Amino acid sequence: MTTKGPESEHPSVTLFRQYLRIRTVQPNPDYGAAIAFLEERAHQLGLSCQKVEVAPGFVITVLTWLGTNPTLPSILLNSHTDVVPVFKEHWHHDPFEAFKDSEGYIYARGAQDMKCVSIQYLEAVRRLKSEGHRFPRTIHLTFVPDEEVGGHKGMELFVKRPEFQALRAGFALDEGLANPTDAFTVFYSERSPWWIRVTSTGKPGHASRFIEDTAAEKLHKVISSILAFREKEKQRLQANPHLKEGAVTSVNLTKLEGGVAYNVVPAAMSASFDFRVAPDVDMKAFEKQLETWCREAGEGVTFEFAQKFTEPRMTRPDDSNPWWAAFSGACKEMNLTLEPQIFPAATDSRYVRAVGIPALGFSPMNHTPVLLHDHNERLHEAVFLRGVDIYTRLLSALASVPAMPGES
Numbered sequence: 253m254t255t256k257g258p259e260s261e262h263p264s265v266t267l268f269r270q271y272l273r274i275r276t277v278q279p280n281p282d283y284g285a286a287i288a289f290l291e292e293r294a295h296q297l298g299l300s301c302q303k304v305e306v307a308p309g310f311v312i313t314v315l316t317w318l319g320t321n322p323t324l325p326s327i328l329l330n331s332h333t334d335v336v337p338v339f340k341e342h343w344h345h346d347p348f349e350a351f352k353d354s355e356g357y358i359y360a361r362g363a364q365d366m367k368c369v370s371i372q373y374l375e376a377v378r379r380l381k382s383e384g385h386r387f388p389r390t391i392h393l394t395f396v397p398d399e400e401v402g403g404h405k406g407m408e409l410f411v412k413r414p415e416f417q418a419l420r421a422g423f424a425l426d427e428g429l430a431n432p433t434d435a436f437t438v439f440y441s442e443r444s445p446w447w448i449r450v451t452s453t454g455k456p457g458h459a460s461r462f463i464e465d466t467a468a469e470k471l472h473k474v475i476s477s478i479l480a481f482r483e484k485e486k487q488r489l490q491a492n493p494h495l496k497e498g499a500v501t502s503v504n505l506t507k508l509e510g511g512v513a514y515n516v517v518p519a520a521m522s523a524s525f526d527f528r529v530a531p532d533v534d535m536k537a538f539e540k541q542l543e544t545w546c547r548e549a550g551e552g553v554t555f556e557f558a559q560k561f562t563e564p565r566m567t568r569p570d571d572s573n574p575w576w577a578a579f580s581g582a583c584k585e586m587n588l589t590l591e592p593q594i595f596p597a598a599t600d601s602r603y604v605r606a607v608g609i610p611a612l613g614f615s616p617m618n619h620t621p622v623l624l625h626d627h628n629e630r631l632h633e634a635v636f637l638r639g640v641d642i643y644t645r646l647l648s649a650l651a652s653v654p655a656m657p658g659e660s
């Protein structure tokens with residue numbers, strides 16, 4: 253359902269484009285404008301709205317549609333409000349204008365990641381309410397800041413707050429990724445981000461001499477060990493067609509620092525790595541491996557963590573899990589093909605799962621290239637609108653899941 257001019261545009265698309273124009277771009281997101289937009293939506297939809305400030309200036313906005321049996325654990329629909337920065341010169345259209353081309357593609361930062369999902373949740377709720385539906389379980393929509401820089405002033409703090417406990421979430425949906433085929437990807441677990449900085453110290457001196465025990469030689473050894481491990485994991489992935497990216501551990505060397513002049517051997521140099529540790533890895537043993545690589549490189553080689561998540565959890569993607577049964581059952585009724593996978597990067601789902609709440613990562617975008625964090629991020633309006641239909645069915649199913657043993 254493509255709409256051409258603004259006069260015939262579907263109101264859900266217009267709302268989506270309005271939200272995309274709010275500049276919640278890191279590192280200085282306009283969170284105030286996003287919250288005002290969401291408060292207005294709550295007012296329009298007749299939803300209650302709660303604001304929880306988890307750190308100074310970092311507010312979680314919670315919109316609530318009360319169920320007919322509010323004693324049952326609720327459904328949590330999470331989305332983050334911030335977006336990543338852009339390289340404006342590489343975009344065909346202003347990334348904060350939400351330009352729609354003649355074919356119906358909407359160009360904007362956040363079009364896929366993940367302002368589409370925020371508006372799809374809201375529009376699905378609006379549709380269900382306007383059709384007079386009520387469901388046993390309460391539905392909470394949480395809009396969180398800070399996800400794009402780790403969620404440390406967002407979901408990580410929120411899950412520890414009494415206001416979060418009070419939501420009594422039984423199951424959560426959060427972001428996924430687009431899929432270029434006819435299928436939809438759904439994520440039941442995630443790799444854990446480990447960002448480490450290896451610092452190597454050694455003897456300084458004049459760069460014309462063969463100085464022994466330099467920082468650079470030892471750093472080179474660590475880099476070689478880590479890149480050899482990278483190659484091994486890459487081969488393991490390529491050799492097994494059943495393995496997807498999220499099932500192996502990845503690593504990239506992302507920063508090299510040190511040195512002051514061509515002719516001065518520096519006393520310290522460092523290398524930074526972005527590891528994504530697969531959920532089945534023994535993390536204690538893996539940390540020991542990192543220590544070994546540093547020790548083997550020589551004296552004075554250490555590492556520190558800039559990011560370390562150690563509590564990966566899996567939400568079972570089989571029918572022994574009633575939430576999966578409801579989710580996949582609704583998808584089946586809609587004839588959607590699902591591809592269950594482990595999320596290769598990190599989302600706020602990891603914090604939700606870590607406090608014991610099952611969560612699936614799902615952004616209903618098929619026939620769409622993965623353009624999150626990329627130049628010219630875009631989404632076709634027809635895919636966006638179909639996503640509203642999909643959430644409408646999913647929410648009906650999830651909010652109607654009967655009480656489970658132990659639930660009250």
Ligand SMILES: CSCC[C@H](NC(C)=O)C(=O)O
Nearest residue numbers: 399400401402445597598599
């Ligand atoms: C590690 S916190 C940063 C979160 C970011 N998430 C995505 C989806 O890009 C990432 O994985 O780099």
Ligand SMILES: [Zn+2]
Nearest residue numbers: 332365366427
């Ligand atoms: Zn995201």
Ligand SMILES: [Zn+2]
Nearest residue numbers: 336365400624
């Ligand atoms: Zn992102």
